[in-house]
Amino acid sequence: MDFDFDTIIESLHDQKSQKQIAENILDAQYTADIVPSDFNFTKDHIGYFMTLLKTGSVQVERAAMILLTLVVHIPCGFQSSRIDMIVSGGLLQFIIDQAVPLFHVQKEKSLDLGILFLKFIHAVIKGSESVTRKIINSEEPLFNSLVVILESSSSNLTFVEYSCRIIKAISEYQSLRAFLRKTDTDTTLLEFLKTESGKIESNCFYVVKALTNMMVHSDESKLDLLKNGIVEPLIVLLPLYPSLVVQFFAHLLPQNELELDDRVNEQILQMVNLIKTMLKETKEQSLIDEYLYAISKYSKYSKVLQHLDLFDWLVNLPTQSEQSLCVLANMTFHDKNELFKKHYKNLVSTLWKSLNDDSLAGNALAVLVNLAFHDKESQKICVDVGPDLFPHLFKLSEHTNEIIAKTSLECIRNLCIDDQACTTILQVGLERMFETIKERKPDLRIETMQIVRNIFLISPDCFDKVFRQACFIPEIVSSLSQSADLQKCALDIIEFLVDKKQDNLKILLLDCGIQSALLEMTAKNSPYTKTACKLFVNLKKFRLKFLDCDIWKTVLRQWDDDDKKYGRKKAKAAVKPKKKIKKKK
Numbered sequence: 001m002d003f004d005f006d007t008i009i010e011s012l013h014d015q016k017s018q019k020q021i022a023e024n025i026l027d028a029q030y031t032a033d034i035v036p037s038d039f040n041f042t043k044d045h046i047g048y049f050m051t052l053l054k055t056g057s058v059q060v061e062r063a064a065m066i067l068l069t070l071v072v073h074i075p076c077g078f079q080s081s082r083i084d085m086i087v088s089g090g091l092l093q094f095i096i097d098q099a100v101p102l103f104h105v106q107k108e109k110s111l112d113l114g115i116l117f118l119k120f121i122h123a124v125i126k127g128s129e130s131v132t133r134k135i136i137n138s139e140e141p142l143f144n145s146l147v148v149i150l151e152s153s154s155s156n157l158t159f160v161e162y163s164c165r166i167i168k169a170i171s172e173y174q175s176l177r178a179f180l181r182k183t184d185t186d187t188t189l190l191e192f193l194k195t196e197s198g199k200i201e202s203n204c205f206y207v208v209k210a211l212t213n214m215m216v217h218s219d220e221s222k223l224d225l226l227k228n229g230i231v232e233p234l235i236v237l238l239p240l241y242p243s244l245v246v247q248f249f250a251h252l253l254p255q256n257e258l259e260l261d262d263r264v265n266e267q268i269l270q271m272v273n274l275i276k277t278m279l280k281e282t283k284e285q286s287l288i289d290e291y292l293y294a295i296s297k298y299s300k301y302s303k304v305l306q307h308l309d310l311f312d313w314l315v316n317l318p319t320q321s322e323q324s325l326c327v328l329a330n331m332t333f334h335d336k337n338e339l340f341k342k343h344y345k346n347l348v349s350t351l352w353k354s355l356n357d358d359s360l361a362g363n364a365l366a367v368l369v370n371l372a373f374h375d376k377e378s379q380k381i382c383v384d385v386g387p388d389l390f391p392h393l394f395k396l397s398e399h400t401n402e403i404i405a406k407t408s409l410e411c412i413r414n415l416c417i418d419d420q421a422c423t424t425i426l427q428v429g430l431e432r433m434f435e436t437i438k439e440r441k442p443d444l445r446i447e448t449m450q451i452v453r454n455i456f457l458i459s460p461d462c463f464d465k466v467f468r469q470a471c472f473i474p475e476i477v478s479s480l481s482q483s484a485d486l487q488k489c490a491l492d493i494i495e496f497l498v499d500k501k502q503d504n505l506k507i508l509l510l511d512c513g514i515q516s517a518l519l520e521m522t523a524k525n526s527p528y529t530k531t532a533c534k535l536f537v538n539l540k541k542f543r544l545k546f547l548d549c550d551i552w553k554t555v556l557r558q559w560d561d562d563d564k565k566y567g568r569k570k571a572k573a574a575v576k577p578k579k580k581i582k583k584k585k
Contacts, residue, residue: 005034008067009048018060025063035070041082046089053098058113065095065116073123083128092131095120096142103145106156118162125169132170136179147185150192164192164206171213181221186214190228197233204237205244212248219254226252226260231267238274243290246275250294253301272304280313285321292323299330315347320354325363332370347371348382355392358401365396365407372414379417390415394429397436402443409436409447413454422459425451430465437475442483449479449489456496463500473512480517484527491531498538506542515539 008025011017052064068091072083086092099117102110121142125132136143149155149163167185170176180186189207197204211230215221230252238245249271260268272295279291298304311331314324328347348371354364372382383389396408412429416422436448455462466472479490494514497505518536522529 005036005039005067008034009045012052012060012063012067013048018057022057022059022063025066026059038078039071039082040078041071041085043085043089046085046091049091050094053094058110062113062116065113065120069116069120069123072120072127079127083124083131086124087131087134092124092135096135100141100145103149103159106154106159111156111158115156115158115162118159118166122162122166122169125166126172129173129175132173133176136170136176143183147183147188150188153195161203161206164203164210168206168210168213171210174213174217177214177217180210180214181218186211186221186225187228190225190230190233193233193237194229197236204233205241208234208237208241208244208248212251216251222252222254223260226254226264226268229267231264231271235267235271235274238271238278242278242287246290246294249275250290250297253297268298268301269304272298272308276308276310289321289323292321292327296323296326296330299327315350317350320350320360320364322360322363325351325354325360325367329363329366329370332367352389355396358399358404361396361399362401362404362407365404365411369407369411369414372411376417379415382411383415383417383421390424390428394432397429397432397444402441406443406447409444409451413447413451416451416454416458419459419461422455422462425455426462426465434471434475438471445479446483446485446489449486449493453489453492456493473508477509477512477514477517480514480521480532487521487526487528491528491535494535495531498535503542503546506539510539510543515543 008021011021012025049064049068053061055061068086072079072086095117099114099121102114102117106114121135125135146163146166149159155163167180167189171180189211193204193207193211196207211225215225231249234245234249253268275291275294279288279295282288282291295308295310299308308331310327314328314331317324347367351364351368354360355368357364368382372379390412393408393412397405397412399405399408412425416425433448433451436444439445452466455466476490476493479486494509497509515536518532518539521532522536526532
């Protein structure tokens, strides 16, 4: 017999061949190949299947459900249109109406048919988000049945498996996760994990996947899971599904960790320690990276960091990875004590190697930035790593990855520690810095302006080299109308220029429109209005005194000031007495 789908359907309708065809289908003699990728599912097919599902023969009905699942299960260009036809033709509703009673009763003779109903519903949900939305919005009995199956200890194991699969498939659609949380499905799944984590692990796999999808964008869901004891079943499942559980755990810590109580903190620490132990024992690089990724997330959490005790191991890794450097970045950022001082030289050497690898440079720079921020000792070690440090950092500041470019400039900013460092920075990167300022990429411009500010404040001897740049003063003035960070940098530099008591600097600032820029800042309620007002008044006084008046008055005023300074008295002109004129009588 030709294995054509329509031929098989017609033969299944024929009383003579019905039994044999049904047996062939149930014996899995027909595979997905019988459904061509361009097969068009029509209203006639809807009628065929409805008739078959009303025969009363469990064998025929099971065969029909197997064929129908093949129609919707195979992903292809026609999958969506087939599912839409099944929905619009009323076949899906017909199947759900028949399936729900079977899910609740779970009689022995109808178990196989119930399982096939679940497989079909699972295939439909995986194949169409819009149909899934209709199902969960209008088919409350079906969804409730899935929950009942999970909550009942006497449910058929395959029923449980496909209920888990269906909920996991629903959770894959981001737009439907809110519905799952609203119906407390996450709570149901958590209770299921607590009771089943030591039993049928494969079902727990689907549950953990579903919970991962549901909580990944919801801090509220994360907190609820943590407070209700999610960590305990995860500890049981970790050795069985290390990759899956670690990925879930990595995303579990909410933004507001302060809401966690001591009991939850202890569980988190227990989980981190277990991951740490497995990390040191495993040789598989992909698992090492996943373990480190999870630890990097929790190494931001102070209660974990103080017990982490991984620094020696991380620094001495033969090869660093993105994740190991991320953990080091978090550890060096949070711990400013003696934790890693003894490892400074080894650590900086490790970072120096990693800077040459594009995939590692970002995190290596982050660690270097943290070291350069701590104290003079760590800064000196960073600067002394070699003569190529600053050229390399400036080269990275041109990187196409803006995060790497920005972090390299941050590092340079933190290493403006003395005259020698500032002089080296200017020798290597003066032109590059002003190119960056003129490019006007906000983040890079801010970092570069902060480097200039630090050089001015730390090493006044470097002032002339920067000041000779043609664009310097105009860029400083234009920065007053930019972001708050740029305004702060610009004001610090302007204060430095005004305090130098060199009239030519003030005149240059005034010629570039500094007063208008300062006034505009005050009008827009800048956070630095007070500083802007002070500078405006000082420059206004200077202008009134030296620029906005008659030159001879200025000269006379200067002479008067000199007279007062040296105690000179003005000579009074002699006045002849007027003669009295006698009037004639």
